[in-house]
Amino acid sequence: MTTSTIRRVRGRRVWDSRGRPTIEVDVELASGVRGRAIAPAGASRGSGEAVDLRDGTERFGGQDVMMAIAHVNKPITMRLAGRDVQDQQAIDYELIEMDATPEKSKLGGNTLTAVSLAVAQAAAAANGVPLWKHLAQGREVTLPLPEIQIFGGGAHAGQRVDIQDFMVMPIGAWTFSDALAMVAEIYRAAGDLMRDAGKIAGVADEGGYWPLFASNEDALEMLVRAIEKAGLRPGSDAAISLDIAASQFGRDGRYRLALEGRELDRDGMAEMLVRWVDRYPIVSIEDPFAEDDRIAWIAFTKAMAGRLQVIGDDYLTTSAERVEAAAVDHACNAVLLKPNQAGTVTETKAALDMARKAGFGTIVSARSGESEDTAIVHLAVGWNAGQLKVGSFARSERMAKWNEGLRIEESLGPHSQFAGFDVLPFRRPAAAGGTR
Numbered sequence: 001m002t003t004s005t006i007r008r009v010r011g012r013r014v015w016d017s018r019g020r021p022t023i024e025v026d027v028e029l030a031s032g033v034r035g036r037a038i039a040p041a042g043a044s045r046g047s048g049e050a051v052d053l054r055d056g057t058e059r060f061g062g063q064d065v066m067m068a069i070a071h072v073n074k075p076i077t078m079r080l081a082g083r084d085v086q087d088q089q090a091i092d093y094e095l096i097e098m099d100a101t102p103e104k105s106k107l108g109g110n111t112l113t114a115v116s117l118a119v120a121q122a123a124a125a126a127n128g129v130p131l132w133k134h135l136a137q138g139r140e141v142t143l144p145l146p147e148i149q150i151f152g153g154g155a156h157a158g159q160r161v162d163i164q165d166f167m168v169m170p171i172g173a174w175t176f177s178d179a180l181a182m183v184a185e186i187y188r189a190a191g192d193l194m195r196d197a198g199k200i201a202g203v204a205d206e207g208g209y210w211p212l213f214a215s216n217e218d219a220l221e222m223l224v225r226a227i228e229k230a231g232l233r234p235g236s237d238a239a240i241s242l243d244i245a246a247s248q249f250g251r252d253g254r255y256r257l258a259l260e261g262r263e264l265d266r267d268g269m270a271e272m273l274v275r276w277v278d279r280y281p282i283v284s285i286e287d288p289f290a291e292d293d294r295i296a297w298i299a300f301t302k303a304m305a306g307r308l309q310v311i312g313d314d315y316l317t318t319s320a321e322r323v324e325a326a327a328v329d330h331a332c333n334a335v336l337l338k339p340n341q342a343g344t345v346t347e348t349k350a351a352l353d354m355a356r357k358a359g360f361g362t363i364v365s366a367r368s369g370e371s372e373d374t375a376i377v378h379l380a381v382g383w384n385a386g387q388l389k390v391g392s393f394a395r396s397e398r399m400a401k402w403n404e405g406l407r408i409e410e411s412l413g414p415h416s417q418f419a420g421f422d423v424l425p426f427r428r429p430a431a432a433g434g435t436r
């Protein structure tokens, strides 16, 4: 037995940022060292995601996780006890084999995500280093360019506006801490403008303002005004990033914009987005089309070549195979990486490696249901993902992550590197093999 031998894996029920049950896992080592992780939960989910195991009983609207906890405490503990916690890949493969379903429905994607991340944390703790350092394995790291939500919509705000995330990217910032300071001013300015206009109804699931806009485009105008009111230049200090989350309102090539009472076909949808990109300082769009609309993805990415980051979230669901297929198709040029879409740290890393090989942008992302767990910030830094999406600039489950980024930045010293604007795929020289 070495100091990094796993003694026990323990699951418990904790509560996420929406007040729903979720699973927390402790991986305890023979040395007494411990790693801990909490599974997040999505609301707008791709059909290819690992599924959460929920009890489906009367309690908590069927959302309880007692079965997931039982899996951790018995079969997973029995299988992992005695294993070397440093062997992340072997442990993850073991979990995948135990589950033996394509969508992780037997043990639960939530169960596996919490165990896998807790294993990574325990391995880092056993080495006496923070998780980012453990993952970097001696390589230089770069702090990620954040994309930060100002208005919430879609599934995170009762469908009040159709588009899910209206975000800003502080592309003119020189450091991670500057980037956050810029967004703090924009978030405050947006709140003031919305209050003055009587268009604010509180905050949505990820902390962005819950807007009372009359059209989706109103949000874009308000964002530009907020950037200006913050004393910043739209398009050079701060740009706009959108998550359309189009699978939520699009199917079979038709898109229903409920707020505006109209339905668009895939060409109409593309025209609207191109017009927005022409008119507003938009540098990134996630899930512009539904996950079943491959033709639209390919045509749009081609039309936007050289000027836009096109991110697959529901379209790629953190799957290396899907990223590979999208690279062959040229269906997008960036991937959102959510550990609980894949189910394990190893599979998430595989999706990132594939994306990097294709020259794609890589964005590590939180979910709309979150917790105080800050592991994703460490993944973004340790893996040099370049970009980080955590939600808005309010609510402690979001701020815990931004603040963790600040601590990592400080620990790297005054010469820490920051990804900045050039991390976006269209800003980089044509990706020959795409290695960075």
Ligand code: 2PG
Binding pocket: 041, 042, 043, 044, 045, 155, 164, 165, 206, 243, 245, 313, 336, 365, 366, 367, 368, 369
């Ligand atoms: C997304 C995420 C985060 P959810 O769509 O990118 O904003 O939302 O976790 O609900 O899938």
Ligand code: MG
Binding pocket: 243, 245, 286, 287, 313, 314
């Ligand atoms: Mg998304």
